[in-house]
Amino acid sequence: MTIAPALPRSFRSRLAWAVADAWVITGRDLAHWARQPGTVIANTLLFPLMIVLMFGYLLGGAMTVPGGGDYRDFLMPGMFAMTMVFGIGATVTAVSADAARGVTDRFRAMPVARSAVITGRAAADMLSSVAALAVLTGCGWLVGWQPHRGATRAVAALALLLLLRFAFVWIGIYLGLAFYSSPEAVTAVRTLEFPIGFLGNPFVAISTMPVWIAAIAQWNPLSSTVSAARQLFGDPTGAHSSWITDHAVLLAVAWPLLLTAVFFPLSLHRYRRLSR
Amino acid sequence: MNTSAIACEGLGKRFGETTALDGLDLVVPQGAVYGLLGPNGAGKTTAVRVLATLLRPDSGRARVAGFDVARQAAQVRARIGLAGQHAAVDEILSGRQNLVMFGRLSHLPRSAARRRADELLGQFALTGAGGKPVRQYSGGMRRRLDLAASFIVAPRVLFLDEPTTGLDPHGRNEVWQTIRALAGAGTTVLLTTQYLEEADQLADAIAVIDAGRVIAEGTPDELKSLAGGDRIDVVLRTADDMLPAASLLQARLRADARLDHDRRELSLPVSDRLAALTEVIRSLGEEGITAEDIAVRRPTLDEAFLDLTGQAVEVNAQ
Numbered sequence: 001m002t003i004a005p006a007l008p009r010s011f012r013s014r015l016a017w018a019v020a021d022a023w024v025i026t027g028r029d030l031a032h033w034a035r036q037p038g039t040v041i042a043n044t045l046l047f048p049l050m051i052v053l054m055f056g057y058l059l060g061g062a063m064t065v066p067g068g069g070d071y072r073d074f075l076m077p078g079m080f081a082m083t084m085v086f087g088i089g090a091t092v093t094a095v096s097a098d099a100a101r102g103v104t105d106r107f108r109a110m111p112v113a114r115s116a117v118i119t120g121r122a123a124a125d126m127l128s129s130v131a132a133l134a135v136l137t138g139c140g141w142l143v144g145w146q147p148h149r150g151a152t153r154a155v156a157a158l159a160l161l162l163l164l165r166f167a168f169v170w171i172g173i174y175l176g177l178a179f180y181s182s183p184e185a186v187t188a189v190r191t192l193e194f195p196i197g198f199l200g201n202p203f204v205a206i207s208t209m210p211v212w213i214a215a216i217a218q219w220n221p222l223s224s225t226v227s228a229a230r231q232l233f234g235d236p237t238g239a240h241s242s243w244i245t246d247h248a249v250l251l252a253v254a255w256p257l258l259l260t261a262v263f264f265p266l267s268l269h270r271y272r273r274l275s276r
Numbered sequence: 277m278n279t280s281a282i283a284c285e286g287l288g289k290r291f292g293e294t295t296a297l298d299g300l301d302l303v304v305p306q307g308a309v310y311g312l313l314g315p316n317g318a319g320k321t322t323a324v325r326v327l328a329t330l331l332r333p334d335s336g337r338a339r340v341a342g343f344d345v346a347r348q349a350a351q352v353r354a355r356i357g358l359a360g361q362h363a364a365v366d367e368i369l370s371g372r373q374n375l376v377m378f379g380r381l382s383h384l385p386r387s388a389a390r391r392r393a394d395e396l397l398g399q400f401a402l403t404g405a406g407g408k409p410v411r412q413y414s415g416g417m418r419r420r421l422d423l424a425a426s427f428i429v430a431p432r433v434l435f436l437d438e439p440t441t442g443l444d445p446h447g448r449n450e451v452w453q454t455i456r457a458l459a460g461a462g463t464t465v466l467l468t469t470q471y472l473e474e475a476d477q478l479a480d481a482i483a484v485i486d487a488g489r490v491i492a493e494g495t496p497d498e499l500k501s502l503a504g505g506d507r508i509d510v511v512l513r514t515a516d517d518m519l520p521a522a523s524l525l526q527a528r529l530r531a532d533a534r535l536d537h538d539r540r541e542l543s544l545p546v547s548d549r550l551a552a553l554t555e556v557i558r559s560l561g562e563e564g565i566t567a568e569d570i571a572v573r574r575p576t577l578d579e580a581f582l583d584l585t586g587q588a589v590e591v592n593a594q
Contacts, residue, residue, distance in 0.1 A: 007350055007351065007354055017383065020380075020383070021381060024377060024380045024381055025381075027377075028366060028369065028377055031368075031369055031373055031377075032368050032369070035368050035369065035370075035409065036368060101362050101363075101364055102360045102361070102362045102363075102364030103364045103365070103366065105325075105330055105358070105360060105364060106358065106360075106364040106365075106378070106425070106426075107381065108329075108330055109328045109329060109330055109353055109356065109358040110353055110378070110381050110382060111350060111353045111354040111381075111382060111383065112353075112381045274330070275329075275330060275331055275332050276331070276332065
């Protein structure tokens with residue numbers, strides 16, 4: 001007979017349990033990578049890579065960046081940000097599959113720290129995003145892209161991209177828990193990733209858009225992160241000047257924090273509602 | 277209350293307009309295999325989810341393994357195992373990886389979790405498949421892995437929510453054997469099922485629940501005798517004889533007949549088995565009605581269930 005250890009009593013030992021539990025749940029995702037590296041590569045990397053090649057070479061010849069500059073240099077920060085957007089679908093799919101199949105319930109019926117199910121998910125998604133950014137940076141190098149303003153600013157740009165992903169994790173957890181009983185809704189979320197990307201500046205400069213679309217596109221939180229990354233990498237920005245683009249770095253910090261402030265409590269609320 | 281593995285009183289739970297539990301009372305002694313039997317929507321799953329701390333009840337109290345499910349949920353979770361209607365395991369990981377993960381979430385040290393995973397794979401006849409991804413498992417193997425995962429730290433109370441739903445007869449037998457073995461080792465098992473055969477096979481005691489409350493409770497034999505004792509079944513040669521034979525036998529045996537026109541079968545409750553048998557043979561012979569088969573038998577749980585709930589349940593899984 002195997003007997004479980006006694007429950008932790010002090011705050012410190014409870015925290016240690018919560019961290020250990022979250023790490024086990026994160027480790028589950030890492031084990032997925034090891035089990036099926038092909039699928040992981042296809043899901044997280046092949047698609048952005050294909051877009052880079054398609055937009056960069058196939059359509060890129062017809063693209064001119066307002067204010068000058070190479071289209072592929074303009075595109076790469078947009079692709080980094082799109083990879084963060086595609087992460088929403090990955091989070092939603094993972095969260096909703098666990099909830100629908102009863103895996104989340106199994107965790108909840110075990111002596112697992114309540115927070116670990118969510119924090120473990122968030123940590124796993126952040127790790128996979130770091131890996132995706134690393135590989136995509138390598139791909140950028142292959143098509144001739146590189147940061148022009150030094151390592152510090154380049155790291156700051158990558159940090160802003162991950163901050164956006166962090167906000168998207170909570171949106172993904174919220175949507176996954178809200179719609180896990182409906183596979184159609186999960187598919188819809190994945191389909192919506194593209195319009196979200198096109199209603200922003202990852203592919204096309206905002207200054208080329210009709211006025212009303214440009215208004216939407218520049219208020220898209222994604223656009224601020226993309227603009228900030230372009231500025232920090234020293235890539236062409238598309239010569240758009242407005243209060244929003246002039247404060248892109250500030251907004252690339254503020255938008256994700258705001259989204260997190262909204263969706264972190266909402267996803268916790270959804271998680272607690274599982275027991276209602 | 278302290279000696280029972282599960283005790284709940286007046287459990288109530290509503291989902292919007294639907295009342296899932298309507299004052300459920302239940303006492304399950306330690307070491308018992310206890311069946312919760314009822315049709316779809318009777319509240320079986322809700323009851324298990326409340327007892328396994330997954331759902332908060334609107335009213336009533338419940339203690340599992342000596343702890344209150346609402347106020348001492350963490351203590352309850354450390355002492356229970358749960359296997360739900362789906363095999364709640366990771367499809368991409370191997371069976372062994374799943375068990376090690378759940379072992380570590382039960383706070384076994386890494387080496388102990390690995391050792392326990394290997395033990396369980398052996399115990400649940402999965403050693404050969406331990407390294408394969410669960411996606412490649414058969415339905416029965418998944419369920420066994422799911423049961424193994426609910427058994428990592430030898431729970432005091434094991435909840436099994438329809439453990440054989442969707443399995444073929446072979447898979448069902450495998451799971452039944454596993455449950456018997458677990459119960460033999462002293463674990464209290466609360467099992468929900470809509471299959472009477474399953475409850476009859478596995479449970480020491482059964483609570484029949486309908487519309488969120490217990491409507492009958494007892495051993496399988498006690499519940500069968502609630503259906504009115506023994507019965508005599510008569511299968512007729514021609515369908516035209518059904519109504520004349522029914523009125524004849526109802527008058528002679530002074531009991532109501534149940535008619536199954538598809539099978540040309542009459543069924544009547546009897547008190548004195550032999551007297552009834554001779555009476556049926558004699559009176560049918562006098563009227564020139566030919567019977568193909570006559571049998572005196574104990575009532576089935578189906579009939580008990582029909583009498584209790586006014587609705588039929590499925591006889592078995594397939």
